[in-house]
Amino acid sequence: MTAFVQQLIYGTSYGMNLAVAAAGLALIFGVYRVINLAHGQLIMLGGFATYVVTTQIGTHFFVGFFAAMAVMGLLGIALESTIFRILQARPATDQLLASLGVYMILGTVALRIWGDFEARPVNMPGEAWALHLGEDIRIDGARIVTIAITLALFIGLYFVVYRTHLGRTMRATAQGGETAELMGIRKRRVAALVFFIGGALGGSAGAMLGGLFNVRPDMGFQPLLMALIIIIFGGMGSLGGAIIAGLILGILYNLTVYYVGSKLGDLVPFGVLLIVLMVRPQGLFGLPGRRA
Amino acid sequence: MRFTLGKALVGAALAIGLAAGTTTAQAEDTYKFGGVFTLSGPASFLGLFEEAAVRLAVEQFMKGDCIVEAIPAQPCEGGGLKIGDKKIPIEWKAYDDVSEDKKSIDAVTRLVEQDGARAIWGPRMNSALLSASTILDPQKIISICAICSSPAMTVGRKYGHDITDTGVIEKHAIAAFISESPDKLKEHGIDPKLFEGRKKAAFIGRNELYTVHGSIGFQEGIEKGGKKYAYSHDDAVFYPFGTTDFAPYVAKIAEQKPDIVMMDAYIIPDMLAIMAEMKKQGLDFETGKVVLLGNDVLMLQYFVDEAKKVNISMSSGYVWGWQEHNPAQDPATLARVEKYVKIYNEKYGKTEVGTSSPFDRGAYDAGMWFLYGVQAAGTITDNDAIVKAWRGLKINGLRGPENGFFVRPDNGETTGQLFASEFIIGVKDDKVFYTGIKYRDELFYGAYVYGDKLPK
Structure with a gap:
């Protein structure tokens, strides 16, 4: 039982990280209808931005964390205003391939700059302590911090999307871009905002992953893969769906590795993906008309 | 129409014959071999140094400054492989597989079919290596790796050579x-x-x-x-x-x-x-x-x-x-290492390849050992003869003196596996x-x- 609870804790922490990564992707897809594969590298670059500001410059983790969010948010705007805006009228496959190209370029650039040989620790609050529940269950302080940050991010995101004028414009654009424009909503401004928030969420995911583990050039690959599955599982464009699906996948992944077999962990997300596509293609919280 | 077609066929046959003749002549003028390495991506640190070391071995061989010595001795006079009275220049070509199996196999195919390589270095990844063997073995193409660490490189393979230990x-x-x-x-x-x-x-x-x-x-x-x-x-x-x-x-x-x-x-x-x-x-x-x-x-x-x-x-x-590399080197080995490291670091030290480590030294040994083997065979086209001659040589290398291939105790056959120490x-x-x-x-x-x- 203790092992089960321990895996639930690890899975929750992992799932929360994935949910943040997926939320950025879901938000951009919800409004802009593009699957931005470059998001994986925004996660990675978020980790490096945190490393540079926190470890190399020597500031507090949260300075690095917010710097990563800001820089990745701006990079998101840059990507939208250059590549995605130009390709917006083109077929979805063009946009997908372009985002894959950006993914490859950013990955190569990061590797050239930082290489993959070094330890890149990020000093995260809570690293030195752990909460012990009984004799055998422990929750690392850093994992508690990331869960708290994630919850705060989701509350903030909920507030922005559902309780502000900006959020209303985003939702209106998501429901119908042309109608929203006719109603006076400036679509480009909304697009820039969505890419900013999406990029910032990617950056925050990278900062937390970097804090929990090490910062490395390939750290965006697995979260991107899982995020893609999460947004299909949760319902394309659904923020709530991304959070719930992220948690479920994170926990399932950990339980499978521990109880079924270490080689089988990767089968879980893809198994879930297949089942969702066959049984409920709109995902957990997607509307029936909006299929993956 | 038939006459025209006939002429065209004769012309085509002549052209193919000429082209084949040219290819053979070129093959005899130059010894071509190449490699497939991971030169970019997260695993590039496993490929950059190996490619760099083999390239350096080719350059040093062409210069006539081999640093390491074959046993029995082989000449290293510069200008290329000494085959009979001729000096055959060596041509080296490398491709990046970006750590992807498909790209590895594409590159192996390109090296054999387009570049005319007679020996292939890599690929490193074990999964790609197994696929590559199905292309290389039937064509009698020599296969070499200095960091593969896989039994798939040599066990049951006549032309495979693993110049390191295995997992x-x-x-x-x-x-x-x-x-x-x-x-x-x-x-x-x-x-x-x-x-x-x-x-x-x-x-x-x-x-x-x-x-x-x-x-x-x-x-x-x-x-x-x-x-x-x-x-x-x-x-x-x-x-x-x-x-x-x-x-x-x-x-x-x-x-x-x-x-x-x-x-x-x-x-x-x-x-x-x-x-x-x-x-x-x-x-x-x-x-x-x-x-x-x-x-x-x-x-x-x-x-x-x-x-x-x-x-x-x-x-x-x-x-x-x-x-795998002897940390307690004898003076002769240390002198070789010192000379090599100076050359390697001057060439690559400030590039993404980085400074020398025991790993690139093993790859350099392997490269030079192989070239000595080709030379010892006295042919650049007969891979059976090259394999036999190479496996009959030892090398006083950067890893230490008298590195040789492992001889099977059951049948006395010399394998392509380095008789590595740990x-x-x-x-x-x-x-x-x-x-x-x-x-x-x-x-x-x-x-x-x-x-x-x-x-x-």
Whole structure:
């Protein structure tokens, strides 16, 4: 039982990280209808931005964390205003391939700059302590911090999307871009905002992953893969769906590795993906008309 | 129409004949060989140095400054391979596989079919290597690797050459070490009680053929060492490529309550993350709760320094590994290494390839050894003769004197597998040191080391 609870804790922490990564992707897809594969590298670059500001410059983790969010948010705007805006009228496959190209370029650039040989620790609050529940269950302080940050991010995101004028414009654009424009909503401004928030969420995911583990050039690959599955599982464009699906996948992944077999962990997300596509293609919280 | 077609056919036949003649003439004028390496992406550190070292070997051979020597002696006069009275220039071409199997195979095909390569270096990845062998072996193309560490390179393959150890051979070595008597440990300045009371061993590695073979070799080694530890390959924990959170994998190891953990990973960020998680989950090698075993990347001084940066100390006396390269060099080898390192560092030190390490020295040895082998064969087209001549040579290289190929004890056949030694290494006061314990002859056993066919 203790092992089960321990895996639930690890899975929750992992799932929360994935949910943040997926939320950025879901938000951009919800409004802009593009699957931005470059998001994986925004996660990675978020980790490096945190490393540079926190470890190399020597500031507090949260300075690095917010710097990563800001820089990745701006990079998101840059990507939208250059590549995605130009390709917006083109077929979805063009946009997908372009985002894959950006993914490859950013990955190569990061590797050239930082290489993959070094330890890149990020000093995260809570690293030195752990909460012990009984004799055998422990929750690392850093994992508690990331869960708290994630919850705060989701509350903030909920507030922005559902309780502000900006959020209303985003939702209106998501429901119908042309109608929203006719109603006076400036679509480009909304697009820039969505890419900013999406990029910032990617950056925050990278900062937390970097804090929990090490910062490395390939750290965006697995979260991107899982995020893609999460947004299909949760319902394309659904923020709530991304959070719930992220948690479920994170926990399932950990339980499978521990109880079924270490080689089988990767089968879980893809198994879930297949089942969702066959049984409920709109995902957990997607509307029936909006299929993956 | 028929006349025109007939002329066209004759013309085409003549053109093909001429082209074939030209190709043959070119092939005799130049010796072409090439390689497939991971030159970009996260695993590029495994490819950049190998390609650089082989390229340097070609350049040094062309210059007539080979640094290392063949036994029996082979000329190194510059200008190319000395075949009879001729000097045949060497042409080297390398492709990047970006760590992807498909690109590896594409590059292998291109090298053979378009570039006219008579020997192929790589590919490194075991999965691609197996596919490549199906292209290369039927065409009698010589296949070489200096870092593949896979039995798939040589077992059951007439033209395959593995100029390093394999994941199996090296695990035989570390298993032999943990099975040593307390007296032998004491004799080499190691705490004789290091393994006292330790009964259970565990294994963690990335999910790939190299580590799967490694785990099998670890089990074989423990069995050969008298089964002092409980270990089964079935209990090995394998994590997938791209893993960031190692908690469930380390938990799976911790569940086995091991006294010894063999970490078969060579990607530095993976290794650091696993070690940090091991400490958190009570598998503490800093206090001796477990003995941590690792490979020659773990035993690099560079790695020890990197670990220190993330507050991981490897100096507890409970972290051990091996190196394939002799740390106690004789003066002649040291002189060769000194000369080579100067040239290598001047050429690559400030590039992304970086400065010299034991790994590129092994690749340089392999490159030069192979070129000597081609020369010794007296032909650049007959690969059967080249294989025979090469395997008949030894080399006084950068790894040490008299490196040779392993000879099968069952039929006396010389294989393409380096008869590699393994040197047991420890860490003290944040510095790696050689224990003086060395294995070689006792490591070459089992179906994954030699035989007519690699077990499935």
